[in-house]
Amino acid sequence: MGAALHERQWELSKPTNPMITALFSDLYQFTMAYAYWKANKHLERAVFDLYFRKNPFGGEYTIFAGLEECIRFASAFHFDDSDVTFLENSMPSTCEGEFFKYLKSVDCSDVEIYAIPEGSVVFPRIPLIRVEGPLLIAQLLETAFLNLVNYASLVTTNASRHRQVAGSDKMLLEFGLRRAQGPDGGISASKYCYMGGFDGTSNVDAGRRFGIPVRGTHSHAFVSSFMGIEDITERSLHHIDGDDKCYDFVALAQDWLSRLQATDSFRGRFMDTNHSELAAFASYALSFPTKFQALVDTFDVLRSGVPNFCAVALALHELGYKALGIRLDSGDLAYLSKECRKIFTIIEKEFNIPGFHSLVITVSNDINEATLEALNKQGHEIDAFGIGTHLVTCSSQPALGCVYKLVEIKKKPRMKLSEDIEKVTIPCKKEVYRLYGIEGVALVDIMQGMDEPAPKVNERILCRHPYIESKRAYIVPTKVEKLYKCYWAGNSVIAAEPLPSLEDVRSRCKSQLMAMRPDHLRALNPTPYKVSVSRNLYDFIHCLWLDEAPIGELH
């Protein structure tokens, strides 16, 4: 097999994380590989399905992510000398040397990978990826594929759920790098939260790697590092129009603070502001006069942070600049955001500064889906949310549980039985169609054997629950969408789909969610989407089931 294949694609498309090599796997994949080889089964054509059994977060939908990394992994898949030496030393000494020589020739040139496009809304039991290839190789892809899809799909779904609750007009920023589960957790979270609908990340490396907009404010340390106004050594700032005159910016800010303190509307509320905080804000504004955004909760949001911020923002305004806004990182975020907005609005009127009322209010502090929901109920004036811990660690459900199951070998369907009906696999190499109803909304995903004709528009078709006999429905689809595309064709003549850009996948995710019926997406008691099999596949599954399951004997 293909040395040429490596040369062609090796440099082009390695996985993002260099740790993802052919050894990124469980030992049992290699022991099985050896046993397949010993039994001379290693080249038998096999089909594996990758799917999950239950939607995460108590929801009724999932966003499929991680496909691009799987394809990169497949394209780079090979064992170098040191990989093989390590395996040889890790496996029983009875293993024949010929096997390890053989491993050096193994790659994905005889593999084909079909998948639902990344960023699609997907449902339980529907295979997201179908891998076809020599048994030994298709088996060896399992662990890495599951690793690459599980967290990616989980966190993309989590991000999309946060987006659904926050609403499309809010800015969502991912702040999770410091709390993420290790370096890969951090980088992956940034990529997939963007895919799932976040607008930006604080993670600079993710910005460089993936072109995600990087955003941020400053921390409490910056405020605490100032002891007083005397800490500012360079106090001058030019007008934005660049006239020659230099202004004492700190004096301007102090002057504005006095004016705010004397304003009737604030009735002496701003008399006890913290001077070191004013120094920190003035200093930050001197560094970033066009991007001034201040964290206002180091001492007291309403008595110190906000008046100090407003004084600095007004001083900037006097010199022709426009401040961006504030960040709140503690307290009652709904209440504080409303109070801050009131203050901005009063200042706009009092000092005739158009636009001051709409300064951006960003909040952070342990936010999760439930907090967003609660804030919505209470009413708030928040424009942007910075979300870290709960978003990236997926604290409400830490794993998706995708599995990778053999469904066909040498063209013979295979099935894994289980006491638990949900764990019975759906045999056969399958095609999957999404059927749409009269309002153009997706109604059902249907799996069927490859030899069955595709469902047709305006033709009635029976959709059956894969296991429960009584659950079935006729559908006359207004649109039939074939879900799989070939993303890796190896050396076959099939033309593989090019991998879309992150922006394209993100747009796909957004448009797919917009096209779903809202009751499938809602947070509370969402309606399950129907996942079905064709009449033929249903009959086949149940025949095979009876064939394979031993009949019990009662004594």
Ligand SMILES: Nc1ncnc2c1ncn2[C@@H]1O[C@H](COP(=O)(O)OP(=O)(O)OP(=O)(O)O)[C@@H](O)[C@H]1O
């Ligand atoms: N209006 C609100 N409704 C519901 N939850 C809120 C609201 N405002 C803030 N929260 C959440 O409440 C929690 C408050 O956290 P916590 O009790 O640690 O207080 P804190 O504001 O961080 O105070 P401290 O500065 O003392 O640590 C956070 O998870 C925050 O996201």
Ligand SMILES: O=P(O)(O)OC[C@H]1O[C@H](OP(=O)(O)OP(=O)(O)O)[C@H](O)[C@@H]1O
């Ligand atoms: O709360 P999360 O959803 O995880 O969002 C990220 C948190 O990280 C920062 O806090 P940290 O205390 O680390 O630093 P800070 O001084 O900037 O607040 C930030 O202020 C947020 O509170």
Ligand SMILES: O=C(O)c1cccnc1
């Ligand atoms: O830029 C911010 O405000 C930020 C970045 C990371 C974590 N918390 C906040």
Ligand SMILES: [Mg+2]
């Ligand atoms: Mg914080």
